[in-house]
Structures are given as C-alpha cells and as structure tokens.
Amino acid sequence: xxxxxxxxxxxxxxxxxxxxxxxxxxxxxxxxxxxxxxxxxxxxxxxxxxxxxxxxxxxxxxxxxxxxxxxxxxxxxxxxxxxxxxxxxxxxxxxxxxxxxxxxxxxxxxxxxxxxxxxxxxxxxxxxxxxxxxxxxxxxxxxxxxxxxxxxxxxxxxxxxxxxxxxxxxxxxxxxxxxxxxxxxxxxxxxxxxxxxxxxxxxxxxxxxxxxxxxxxxxxxxxxxxxxxxxxxxxxxxxxxxxxxxxxxxxxxxxxxxxxxxxxxxxxxxxxxxxxxxxxxxxxxxxxxxxxxxxxxxxxxxxxxxxxxxxxxxxxxxxxxxxxxxxxxxxxxxxxxxxxxxxxxxxxxxxxxxxxxxxxxxxxxxxxxxxxxxxxxxxxxxxxxxxxxxxxxxxxxxxxxxxxxxxxxxxxxxxxx
Amino acid sequence: xxxxxxxxxxxxxxxxxxxxxxxxxxxxxxxxxxxxxxxxxxxxxxxxxxxxxxxxxxxxxxxxxxxxxxxxxxxxxxxxxxxxxxxxxxxxxxxxxxxxxxxxxxxxxxxxxxxxxxxxxxxxxxxxxxxxxxxxxxxxxxxxxxxxxxxxxxxxxxxxxxxxxxxxxxxxxxxxxxxxxxxxxxxxxxxxxxxxxxxxxxxxxxxxxxxxxxxxxxxxxxxxxxxxxxxxxxxxxxxxxxxxxxxxxxxxxxxxxxxxxxxxxxxxxxxxxxxxxxxxxxxxxxxxxxxxxxxxxxxxxxxxxx
Numbered sequence: 092x093x094x095x096x097x098x099x100x101x102x103x104x105x106x107x108x109x110x111x112x113x114x115x116x117x118x119x120x121x122x123x124x125x126x127x128x129x130x131x132x133x134x135x136x137x138x139x140x141x142x143x144x145x146x147x148x149x150x151x152x153x154x155x156x157x158x159x160x161x162x163x164x165x166x167x168x169x170x171x172x173x174x175x176x177x178x179x180x181x182x183x184x185x186x187x188x189x190x191x192x193x194x195x196x197x198x199x200x201x202x203x204x205x206x207x208x209x210x211x212x213x214x215x216x217x218x219x220x221x222x223x224x225x226x227x228x229x230x231x232x233x234x235x236x237x238x239x240x241x242x243x244x245x246x247x248x249x250x251x252x253x254x255x256x257x258x259x260x261x262x263x264x265x266x267x268x269x270x271x272x273x274x275x276x277x278x279x280x281x282x283x284x285x286x287x288x289x290x291x292x293x294x295x296x297x298x299x300x301x302x303x304x305x306x307x308x309x310x311x312x313x314x315x316x317x318x319x320x321x322x323x324x325x326x327x328x329x330x331x332x333x334x335x336x337x338x339x340x341x342x343x344x345x346x347x348x349x350x351x352x353x354x355x356x357x358x359x360x361x362x363x364x365x366x367x368x369x370x371x372x373x374x375x376x377x378x379x380x381x382x383x384x385x386x387x388x389x390x391x392x393x394x395x396x397x398x399x400x401x402x403x404x405x406x407x408x409x410x411x412x413x414x415x416x417x418x419x420x421x422x423x424x425x426x427x428x429x430x431x432x433x434x435x436x437x438x439x440x441x442x443x444x445x446x447x448x449x450x451x452x453x454x455x456x457x458x459x460x461x462x463x464x465x466x467x468x469x470x471x472x473x474x475x476x477x478x479x480x481x482x483x484x485x486x487x488x489x490x491x492x493x494x495x496x497x498x499x500x501x502x503x504x505x506x507x508x
Numbered sequence: 509x510x511x512x513x514x515x516x517x518x519x520x521x522x523x524x525x526x527x528x529x530x531x532x533x534x535x536x537x538x539x540x541x542x543x544x545x546x547x548x549x550x551x552x553x554x555x556x557x558x559x560x561x562x563x564x565x566x567x568x569x570x571x572x573x574x575x576x577x578x579x580x581x582x583x584x585x586x587x588x589x590x591x592x593x594x595x596x597x598x599x600x601x602x603x604x605x606x607x608x609x610x611x612x613x614x615x616x617x618x619x620x621x622x623x624x625x626x627x628x629x630x631x632x633x634x635x636x637x638x639x640x641x642x643x644x645x646x647x648x649x650x651x652x653x654x655x656x657x658x659x660x661x662x663x664x665x666x667x668x669x670x671x672x673x674x675x676x677x678x679x680x681x682x683x684x685x686x687x688x689x690x691x692x693x694x695x696x697x698x699x700x701x702x703x704x705x706x707x708x709x710x711x712x713x714x715x716x717x718x719x720x721x722x723x724x725x726x727x728x729x730x731x732x733x734x735x736x737x738x739x740x741x742x743x744x745x746x747x748x749x750x751x752x753x754x755x756x757x758x759x760x761x762x763x764x765x766x767x768x769x770x771x772x773x774x775x776x777x778x779x780x781x782x783x784x785x786x787x788x789x790x791x792x793x794x795x796x797x798x799x800x801x802x803x804x805x806x807x808x809x810x811x812x813x814x
C-alpha cells in the first residue's frame with residue numbers, strides 16, 4: 092500500500108491495473124485519454140501484463156470489449172462524452188450479451204455546441220442501457236470503485252457491465268492523495284474472472300446475442316436484465332462491506348453526509364458534491380439542520396434507501412448537472428418517482444447547474460438552501476431553475492456584441508436577404 | 509502468407525459430401541448468399557465462431573435455433589470486425605495464459621451483407637485489416653439492402669432498379685469496387701467467389717483456411733426477391749455473372765491480383781441482365797440500346813485491362 096498524488100484518470104488506470112485486466116480496447120477522447128496513455132505505457136514498459144488495442148471508434152471499442160468479455164477474459168475500457176454516445180448502440184447490445192466488464196466514463200458536456208468541459212448529460216444519456224453506473228466524487232473513490240465494479244459486474248447474480256463515472260477536468264485532471272492498495276491484496280479482493288457459461292470454446296459451441304422473433308422472448312430477456320440490476324443492489328452492499336473490511340474505506344450506495352437529523356438536504360452526484368459538503372459544514376455552523384445525499388449508484392437506482400434516508404425531511408434541493416431537454420433535471424425526475432406517494436415525502440425542488448464545466452459557487456449553494464427553506468415554509472415547490480447569473484448573461488451578450496461588430500466591420504449584414 | 513497447402517480439392521468430386529450447415533433456415537428460396545455459405549461452411553467446419561452484422565443472415569440464428577454446429581455472435585450493423593477483434597484477442601490471451609488449449613481455439617469468421625461491408629462497416633473493417641487481425645471476412649453481396657426490401661446500397665450496380673431507384677433508368681450510381689478498397693489495405697488475402705462456381709470457391713476457402721491474417725471474401729449473392737427473378741434461376745444467373753465477365757473471379761495474394769477463372773469467350777452482358785426484373789427496363793417496352801452498350805462497354809473495359 093502506498094499513497095501518492097494521482098489525477099482521477101490515473102486513479103482509474105490504477106484500478107484497472109490492480110484488477111489484473113487482460114484486455115483494453117481503447118480510443119482517445121478528451122478528457123479521458125490520459126487513462127489509456129497510462130495503461131499503454133505500463134504495458135509497453137512491461138510493468139504489467141495485458142493487451143491494449145486501439146479501435147477505429149468507440150462503437151468498435153465497445154463491440155470488441157463486449158466480444159472479449161463474452162469470450163471469457165477480463166476487460167477494461169474508457170471513454171467520454173461524444174465517445175459514449177457514439178458507442179451507445181453497443182452499450183445496449185453488450186449489456187444484453189450479459190458481458191461483464193468495466194467502462195470508465197469521464198463526464199463531459201455534449202455537442203452542440205461542442206465543448207471539452209464537464210457535465211453529466213453524457214452519462215445520464217446512458218441511464219437506460221443496462222450498464223450499472225457508479226458515480227465518483229474523489230480520485231480515491233475512482234480507484235476503489237473500479238475494483239468494486241469488477242466484483243459486481245462478474246457476480247453470478249448480476250453479470251452486467253458497469254460504468255464508473257468521474258467528472259472531466261474537476262476529477263480527471265485534478266491530483267489528490269490516493270492510497271494505492273497493495274497489489275496482492277487487490278488481486279485477492281477482485282479474484283479471477285469466472286466466465287461461467289458465457290464464453291466461446293471449440294468443445295462447447297455457443298450462440299450468443301441471437302435474434303428473437305416476437306415480443307415474448309424479447310420481453311423475457313430484457314426483463315432479465317432489469318432483474319439482474321435489481322439484484323445488484325444487494326450485491327453492491329455485500330461487496331461494499333467486503334471492500335471496507337479489506338481496505339477500511341466505506342462506500343454506501345448513497346453517501347449520507349450529516350443528513351441524519353437534517354431538515355433540509357442537498358441531493359447531487361459527482362465531484363461538485365464535495366462543494367456541497369463544504370456548504371453543509373458552513374451552514375451547520377450557522378445553525379442550519381442541513382445535510383447531503385450523494386447517490387453513488389444511479390443504476391440500479393437505490394429506491395428504498397432514498398425513501399428511508401429522505402423520510403421526514405422537510406425539503407430537498409436536487410442539483411442536476413444535466414438537462415433533459417423539455418423536462419429538466421434527470422436526477423430530480425428519478426427522485427420524484429421514488430418519493431411520489433410516500434406519506435412523509437419532503438418537498439422536492441429542482442436546480443440545474445454546472446453545465447459544460449460552469450462552476451457551482453458556495454454562494455449559490457447557500458442561496459439554494461435559502462430558497463429551498465423558504466419554499467418549504469410557503470408549502471410550494473419552486474419552479475425548476477438553471478444556475479445562471481445576470482453577470483453570465485451579460486458575458487454572453489458581450490460575445491454576441493463582439494460578433495455583430497466584427498460582422499459589421501467586414502461589411503456583412505446580420506440579416507442576409 | 510500460406511503456412512501449409514492442402515490442395516485436396518481439384519475436381520468437383522473432391523468437394524465435401526457431408527454438409528454441415530443445417531437446413532430449414534428462414535432465408536428465401538434460391539438465396540445465392542446461403543448457397544455460398546453452405547459451400548464455405550462445409551470447408552471451414554464447426555471450429556468457427558461466426559460474428560454477424562445486421563442483414564438477412566442475422567435471421568439464420570433465431571433463439572433457440574441455429575443451423576451452425578459451431579458458435580455465433582450477433583453484433584450490430586457497423587462493427588462485426590470489431591467483434592472479431594475482441595474474440596480473437598480474447599482467445600489468444602486465454603491460450604497465452606494457458607487457460608485454454610490449442611484444441612479449444614476457434615477460427616473467427618465475420619459474416620455480413622453488402623450493406624455493412626460496402627458502407628457502415630467499412631471503418632471497422634479497415635481497422636481490422638490495419639491491425640492485421642487474424643480473421644476471415646465473408647461478405648454476401650446481393651447488391652442492395654436486401655433484408656429491408658432491396659433499397660440501393662454502395663454495392664448496387666448501375667441501372668439496377670431497387671425500391672429506392674425506381675426511375676426510368678434505375679440506379680444512377682456505380683457499384684463500389686470493394687475488392688480494390690480491401691486490397692489497398694494489403695491484407696493477407698482478398699478474393700471474389702460465387703456459389704454457382706463451387707470448385708473455384710472451394711479452392712479459395714481451402715486456401716484461406718491454411719492462412720493467417722485478414723482473409724477477405726466477397727461472394728456475389730444472386731437474390732430472387734431483390735433482383736426479381738424465379739428462384740430456380742439462381743445458379744444460372746450466378747454462372748452467367750461469371751461468363752459475361754460482370755463478376756470477375758479473382759484473388760489478391762502477395763501483392764498480386766490473379767484472375768482464377770477467365771471467361772475466354774465472354775457472353776454478352778444482356779444474357780445476364782435480361783433474366784432479372786431489376787433490369788427489365790433495359791429491354792421493355794423497348795431496348796435501351798445506349799444503356800446496354802454502356803454496361804457492356806464497362807465490362808469490356810475491365811477485361812481489356814486484365
């Protein structure tokens with residue numbers, strides 16, 4: 092065991108290395124590329140075994156990952172944003188193959204407009220594909236979650252691929268002290284991959300991922316994936332307990348921070364949750380009864396746990412780093428569906444912020460707490476709102492003004508006939 | 509490179525007499541693709557895993573039945589060669605780690621239609637060849653998106669009527685030269701075959717069986733439903749595709765293109781065209797002499813360069 096400063100990307104690579112992965116289908120994309128560069132370097136320098144293959148696209152990369160896992164080797168892959176969406180067809184497919192492997196996604200906003208910076212619209216777009224999703228807040232958590240993800244993915248009651256998610260820039264390129272588990276201990280925790288009956292061997296011909304005719308077999312196989320996801324909740328708890336026993340770090344399906352006696356609760360995922368924790372501490376100092384719930388699992392969604400953790404709370408501020416166009420924050424919708432009909436359900440309020448790398452400031456977190464309390468006192472949920480200040484709007488107006496001036500100077504008109 | 513040659517197929521009577529691919533599949537009567545696949549599978553055998561892309565032959569393996577004695581993985585339309593990459597690499601890793609024996613190894617065979625091979629799957633195929641993937645690619649080319657009702661594809665020949673080229677002159681584009689595109693990657697082997705010439709096909713498949721690296725096969729697949737002809741004519745149309753010179757049987761090996769069956773006296777192309785409803789507008793209500801001459805000239809010009 093050693094402690095060193097690692098970026099989130101290198102922490103992910105260390106997770107794969109310690110899990111003794113056999114095969115790494117890869118494709119470069121910002122801000123994920125450092126992961127595959129680290130892995131390629133370790134393989135090239137003979138610091139670890141494994142085979143890395145750069146595919147022609149993320150679509151091919153996920154196909155190769157699923158096919159290799161379906162042949163019976165341990166697989167790791169990583170992508171981000173447009174890459175995750177380019178692979179989307181295959182995310183659904185390989186989950187249907189019940190091919191267990193781990194994919195790290197480094198969250199980044201989606202085009203258009205094209206950007207490199209972080210938000211969660213990429214990963215929530217993959218919400219329904221059949222992969223489990225573990226969302227991380229620290230670099231340590233990225234490494235640890237990668238190890239845990241192999242156990243969950245390969246578990247006989249699950250047999251599904253898992254995405255470990257970290258935020259681009261805020262985690263991917265930020266160094267934090269990370270404890271790197273002892274290799275032998277990590278290997279003992281993860282164990283060897285038992286392909287069970289999902290594999291290709293000459294002596295035991297298999298047809299995998301065959302077509303079905305009609306809705307009956309289709310419904311059967313799709314529902315099996317759903318059931319496996321539901322079983323994964325218990326598997327997650329079991330493996331998290333085992334992880335804690337081995338390494339001393341505890342990762343609940345929902346991290347509950349100072350929420351036990353809280354009246355008000357922030358709910359958010361990813362790296363910005365650490366800013367919410369800091370805000371909780373300051374508000375507590377000022378006499379607030381406030382806490383934070385941070386779901387690590389988005390899929391399977393820890394429904395019962397949310398219901399019990401939110402029972403008897405007064406009001407909740409869900410802060411989504413995504414927008415479902417025409418609806419709003421995805422986590423808010425998920426939570427609303429879970430709390431709807433609960434006798435003691437708190438008032439839910441929806442905020443969207445941190446899009447495309449935009450910061451969520453401490454002042455904004457305070458303001459969110461304040462308006463949430465006010466809404467609670469008035470007994471009405473707030474209209475969903477986007478965190479976007481007047482100053483920011485002025486910034487955009489300035490850019491537009493510059494564009495207009497430039498066009499005018501070039502003799503171009505703004506309204507071509 | 510050829511590692512060993514087992515030239516046991518000289519004559520028709522040397523062709524395998526036991527047939528490995530099961531019957532009762534949902535392919536259409538007279539399917540030229542299935543005809544070729546039968547012949548290919550007899551030689552490749554059951555120590556294979558077929559990696560399929562979306563197309564007619566996806567319906568060969570419908571849960572819980574398969575005509576294959578070996579293995580099968582359906583992927584998606586664009587990425588069957590990437591699926592082959594994953595399986596090949598995984599089998600190699602398992603052998604290297606001595607987790608499986610050599611006897612458990614499988615030949616990885618991609619099976620796609622022309623829609624995937626000429627279009628959507630070209631990037632994945634190019635990637636597989638550039639990495640010198642050890643696999644066999646079989647494209648059954650029925651010159652259109654057959655499974656969806658024969659819309660034109662990158663493989664559709666000039667003037668053919670398809671369900672998206674119903675105008676007076678048929679398809680305005682020209683068939684893409686996939687053989688040349690594949691050969692430009694300098695893979696171990698590229699060949700054209702057709703089920704109606706089983707001896708030529710068998711020799712080529714026998715050859716690729718003994719080779720390593722990317723081995724790329726395009727089989728013209730006469731298609732009664734897509735080309736609009738009586739299923740009983742499939743073999744005759746296949747033979748005419750070769751005799752007219754429209755479908756040159758050839759192979760690329762060691763940097764050379766060799767024609768394996770040169771029609772000495774080429775039959776006029778209209779003998780091939782007139783049997784197919786997709787070209788009926790060239791003959792009825794009156795002969796389109798200009799278009800027929802253009803199609804003949806294109807074939808003549810190809811062979812003039814051979």
